[in-house]
Amino acid sequence: MTRLNTTSTTLLCAEDPLIDMTFITTCTGMTDKWFYQLMSQGRFPKPIKLGRSSRWYKSDVESWLRQRIADSRGV
Template sequence: MDATQTSHSNSIPLAPSTLVPVLEDQFLSMAFITQLTGLTDKWFYKLIQDGKFPQPIKFGRSSRWLKSEVESWIRQKIYDSRKTEDGY
């Protein structure tokens, strides 16, 4: 998605993201994501359930997330938190 597209859950424009070829991407565990953000796994699973965080990729019983998708989500959170009422 680019800055002109919107997420499916609202009409707020998404921050630009970089598309990374899957074989050049990395898989992240929930433990890594929670350590990186300081937020709990319970909070992330609620976001996933609400469609506000990328769905996990299942490898048997293990769940992993693409680093590029997590980075894009973080970038979007930064973008959203720094917007003014004028949209800049």
């Protein structure tokens, strides 16, 4: 019988879901081409590859966006 360790952190968590590029482009109004260019320059989080799909932790994208806002405002 296999038991799950309830004290360990799980990778799949509703508090930090995996999001796709459509979600990112809808929220930001920017194109996927722009984001892939940023990734190639190391200026946007690399995706988590799941087969042929790419996903990002929502928290990583939010952190990146908060930093961009702070940088643009000189904070």
